[in-house]
Amino acid sequence: MGAGSRASCAALMAGYLLRRVLAAIPTLLGISLLAFAVLNVLPADPVLTWTEAGAPMSAEAMERLRAELGTERSAAARYADWLLHVAQLDFGRSLRDSRPVLDLVGEALPWTLLLNLCAVAAIYGLGLPIGWAGSRRPGGSLDRLARGLLIVVYVVPPFAAALLLQRVFAVRLRILPLQGVAADDATGPAGQAIDLALHLALPTLCLALSGWAFAAHFASATFRTLFAAGPLAAARARGLSGFRLAWHFAPNAAAPFVSLLGAIIPGLLAGSVVVEEIFSWPGMGRLLLRAVEGRDYPVVLTLMLLSAGAVLAGQMLIDLLYPALDPRLREVVGAQAPSHE
Amino acid sequence: MRLGGCPGRAAALLLAPLAAALLAGCSHPVGPERAGGRFVYPLPIEPATLNFVSGTDQASVLVHRLVADSLVDHDARLRTVPRLASSWELSADGRVLTFHLRRGVRFHDGAPFTSDDVRFTYERIMDPESRAVGRSDSFQPVEKVETPDQVTVRVHYREPYAPALRSWEVPILPAHLYRGADFAAAAQNRAPVGTGPFRFVSWEAGQRIVLEANRDYWGSVPEIDSFVFQITPSPDTALQALLADELDYARLSPAQWEARRHDADFQRRFRDVGYVPLFFYYIAWRGDGSNPYFADPAVRRAMTLALDREGYVRSVLKGLGRVTASPFQDLLPIAAAPVVPGAAGAALAAGSQSPRPMAYDPAAAARLLDAAGWRLDPKTGFRARAGRRFSFTLLIFSGGEDHVQFSQVAQEELRRLGIQMSIERLDWQTLWARLKSGAFQAALSGIIPAPDPDSIYAMLHSSQIEGGQNYAAYRDAETDAWLEAGRRTVDAAAREALYRRVEARLMEQQPCSFLFDPAVAAVLSARFEGVEPSPLGILGYFPGAAALRLRPVAP
Numbered sequence: 096m097g098a099g100s101r102a103s104c105a106a107l108m109a110g111y112l113l114r115r116v117l118a119a120i121p122t123l124l125g126i127s128l129l130a131f132a133v134l135n136v137l138p139a140d141p142v143l144t145w146t147e148a149g150a151p152m153s154a155e156a157m158e159r160l161r162a163e164l165g166t167e168r169s170a171a172a173r174y175a176d177w178l179l180h181v182a183q184l185d186f187g188r189s190l191r192d193s194r195p196v197l198d199l200v201g202e203a204l205p206w207t208l209l210l211n212l213c214a215v216a217a218i219y220g221l222g223l224p225i226g227w228a229g230s231r232r233p234g235g236s237l238d239r240l241a242r243g244l245l246i247v248v249y250v251v252p253p254f255a256a257a258l259l260l261q262r263v264f265a266v267r268l269r270i271l272p273l274q275g276v277a278a279d280d281a282t283g284p285a286g287q288a289i290d291l292a293l294h295l296a297l298p299t300l301c302l303a304l305s306g307w308a309f310a311a312h313f314a315s316a317t318f319r320t321l322f323a324a325g326p327l328a329a330a331r332a333r334g335l336s337g338f339r340l341a342w343h344f345a346p347n348a349a350a351p352f353v354s355l356l357g358a359i360i361p362g363l364l365a366g367s368v369v370v371e372e373i374f375s376w377p378g379m380g381r382l383l384l385r386a387v388e389g390r391d392y393p394v395v396l397t398l399m400l401l402s403a404g405a406v407l408a409g410q411m412l413i414d415l416l417y418p419a420l421d422p423r424l425r426e427v428v429g430a431q432a433p434s435h436e
Numbered sequence: 437m438r439l440g441g442c443p444g445r446a447a448a449l450l451l452a453p454l455a456a457a458l459l460a461g462c463s464h465p466v467g468p469e470r471a472g473g474r475f476v477y478p479l480p481i482e483p484a485t486l487n488f489v490s491g492t493d494q495a496s497v498l499v500h501r502l503v504a505d506s507l508v509d510h511d512a513r514l515r516t517v518p519r520l521a522s523s524w525e526l527s528a529d530g531r532v533l534t535f536h537l538r539r540g541v542r543f544h545d546g547a548p549f550t551s552d553d554v555r556f557t558y559e560r561i562m563d564p565e566s567r568a569v570g571r572s573d574s575f576q577p578v579e580k581v582e583t584p585d586q587v588t589v590r591v592h593y594r595e596p597y598a599p600a601l602r603s604w605e606v607p608i609l610p611a612h613l614y615r616g617a618d619f620a621a622a623a624q625n626r627a628p629v630g631t632g633p634f635r636f637v638s639w640e641a642g643q644r645i646v647l648e649a650n651r652d653y654w655g656s657v658p659e660i661d662s663f664v665f666q667i668t669p670s671p672d673t674a675l676q677a678l679l680a681d682e683l684d685y686a687r688l689s690p691a692q693w694e695a696r697r698h699d700a701d702f703q704r705r706f707r708d709v710g711y712v713p714l715f716f717y718y719i720a721w722r723g724d725g726s727n728p729y730f731a732d733p734a735v736r737r738a739m740t741l742a743l744d745r746e747g748y749v750r751s752v753l754k755g756l757g758r759v760t761a762s763p764f765q766d767l768l769p770i771a772a773a774p775v776v777p778g779a780a781g782a783a784l785a786a787g788s789q790s791p792r793p794m795a796y797d798p799a800a801a802a803r804l805l806d807a808a809g810w811r812l813d814p815k816t817g818f819r820a821r822a823g824r825r826f827s828f829t830l831l832i833f834s835g836g837e838d839h840v841q842f843s844q845v846a847q848e849e850l851r852r853l854g855i856q857m858s859i860e861r862l863d864w865q866t867l868w869a870r871l872k873s874g875a876f877q878a879a880l881s882g883i884i885p886a887p888d889p890d891s892i893y894a895m896l897h898s899s900q901i902e903g904g905q906n907y908a909a910y911r912d913a914e915t916d917a918w919l920e921a922g923r924r925t926v927d928a929a930a931r932e933a934l935y936r937r938v939e940a941r942l943m944e945q946q947p948c949s950f951l952f953d954p955a956v957a958a959v960l961s962a963r964f965e966g967v968e969p970s971p972l973g974i975l976g977y978f979p980g981a982a983a984l985r986l987r988p989v990a991p
Binding site: 384 | 481484485493567620621638640641642643644646664666667668669670672673676677679680682
């Protein structure tokens with residue numbers, strides 16, 4: 096491959112990326128429109144939802160507030176107004192506390208990222224070894240036992256699992272904190288790190304539960320194909336063993352496990368809402384739930400847009416990783432967009 | 437030490453990836469040591485802002501009460517008590533209210549508190565930019581606020597206004613910190629400075645708000661060291677956290693309460709501090725003649741008699757509620773409204789001079805309806821008058837559990853009497869619009885009155901049919917006159933007599949069927965004492981949280 100063809104490959108890549116980004120715009124618009132429509136159909140009123148059970152308010156005061164918040168305008172007018180501002184990267188302010196939406200996101204996002212990274216690590220850390228073990232002796236007693244257990248874990252609804260975990264580890268045994276991200280008296284970097292790890296334990300476990308069965312099953316099938324008798328024997332015949340043998344198969348193995356990530360992430364995002372609510376985790380899921388309850392549409396719309404954007408960006412990233420991992424795809428990437436759906 | 441032993445081995449196996457952290461945790465106490473008197477109170481949702489004037493949501497108000505002081509406040513029996521004002525007097529014509537402020541009071545930053553802070557707070561409340569929702573209503577009759585010197589505030593009213601004193605239960609802002617700053621975005625809105633019994637320490641977004649005792653408080657200094665508002669969105673988690681000693685107070689749902697109330701261990705560890713809040717449900721019968729049924733007081737009486745409110749409270753609310761006959765139930769007597777100790781139990785019904793609710797009596801209801809001409813048609817099984825069937829629609833809020841459940845029970849009860857009631861479930865916005873337009877026959881709603889009988893004015897006065905909350909379109913010259921006089925009469929006894937007349941009139945006229953007040957089941961850790969239940973909870977009165985203390989432990 097000469098320098099020229101490498102340059103044209105990069106140009107093709109850039110073109111492909113641009114097409115993907117442009118294609119994402121209507122998707123994002125559609126998602127925001129749908130979110131806006133749903134918000135307007137759901138029964139509630141931002142004014143009433145956050146004054147209910149608060150200070151008593153006269154009808155006149157409510158009307159004044161509504162006029163200030165602009166909730167009396169038509170839905171279409173509000174949506175158009177919002178889009179106009181988003182185009183200038185102004186995501187507006189929360190109706191509830193008048194703080195910039197991006198400030199709220201900035202506070203919540205790191206917690207959600209941390210929790211989800213830990214959950215992914217937990218899913219891979221347990222799912223892959225179990226899948227590996229299963230692929231060595233498919234149908235063996237260990238394989239069946241592991242799969243049975245994982246299925247049980249998979250079908251337990253997250254909120255039930257969460258309550259059970261809280262009951263056992265926080266109420267009965269009292270070895271793990273029940274909620275939140277930190278105790279307010281942890282001192283020193285080491286103390287705070289341990290405190291954070293302890294607070295992460297139950298929510299991570301709860302979030303990982305539903306991913307394990309899938310990951311283990313997927314890993315088992317993948318390993319079985321990868322280490323099919325033929326190629327393995329061929330590699331061994333060439334004198335490869337141990338670490339070198341594993342390294343030989345690594346590129347082939349990497350691709351499926353990257354796409355596994357793509358399959359796990361949407362589920363994690365959905366699970367985050369429940370887990371964050373139950374464990375009082377101050378992340379994006381809880382922010383979204385509060386905003387939906389309060390019909391705080393600037394916050395809801397921004398969160399919808401961000402999470403849709405994140406999923407699309409993730410897909411794009413995976414598409415870019417593929418050619419890097421698999422030389423065969425580098426040849427075709429310019430000709431047509433790879434599809435791994 | 438909260439960690440008895442180290443039963444972590446099995447757990448460590450389960451939690452393989454986190455085993456290291458977990459084992460480390462066994463030598464490290466989970467959660468803070470709380471021997472020094474740290475009280476943790478759950479909030480389901482974060483306060484919107486800690487700006488004392490703009491923050492009118494429930495969570496904000498709870499925090500304000502501890503960090504800031506108001507001129508006057510109310511005790512657990514809703515009696516007015518002094519706070520930043522040491523005394524006050526009303527002019528003979530009832531138009532000038534003069535407050536004498538406590539001397540030597542300082543804000544948490546050391547700046548002195550003066551009459552200027554009071555006037556500044558008033559001005560911010562009246563400024564529409566402040567979004568002081570609902571706060572400015574009770575200051576509308578104010579003509580001007582004068583501050584002749586640093587310790588005197590003189591409030592002039594356009595006319596005698598009986599609820600005037602109560603309206604000064606607003607927390608006082610530090611003028612020196614807000615003046616010149618952007619009111620909506622000031623740093624103090626998330627790190628407030630007040631004169632109250634607790635000073636602000638920190639607000640960790642989405643997690644907790646920490647306060648510590650103000651050792652320089654002008655009143656009795658709190659005995660506990662710190663007060664923590666822990667953000668706990670899920671009621672299930674709140675109960676678990678209570679059981680794990682991570683919380684010292686929690687509200688319980690009727691189901692949670694029912695499951696625990698007979699548990700001896702629970703009884704030993706927690707004390708019942710349930711209460712009946714200032715809230716009641718009612719059905720407004722549109723009585724302006726726009727429908728053929730509810731302009732007749734006899735029919736409205738029959739409707740009240742036909743609804744088994746007792747049965748609903750007993751079976752659906754598990755006893756967590758009280759049948760009511762009057763919107764003034766907790767607001768009278770004005771000087772000392774009855775307090776309800778402990779939500780569950782027989783004490784609920786006692787201690788009020790308000791009229792007794794009409795008992796459930798479908799036979800009496802049938803007689804009233806017969807006499808009013810609504811006779812049962814044996815062919816259809818429904819009542820009719822002059823060929824017109826008794827068939828109407830009840831509007832309810834689709835998101836309210838009690839709205840939905842009570843209306844379904846009522847539908848069946850009325851059907852047995854030969855009345856056809858359809859239920860229309862609406863979202864708040866639509867329900868609100870329909871109620872205001874008057875285009876309905878009957879509607880189930882709830883009201884949170886302010887702790888003064890004048891707050892019922894908006895519901896009953898004929899001037900409030902257009903634009904107000906008089907959804908029943910109740911128009912009665914005598915009621916109007918009594919309500920107007922009640923607003924102007926400053927003498928408590930004379931004022932109460934007026935509202936008692938309104939109460940008696942309502943029993944006859946039944947413009948609305950007053951249904952029931954749902955109670956709140958709440959428990960306090962037995963490690964603490966010093967607070968009592970009030971219609972506004974354990975924090976909703978003065979001194980409230982400032983009086984919390986650890987219960988002495990027997991050696």
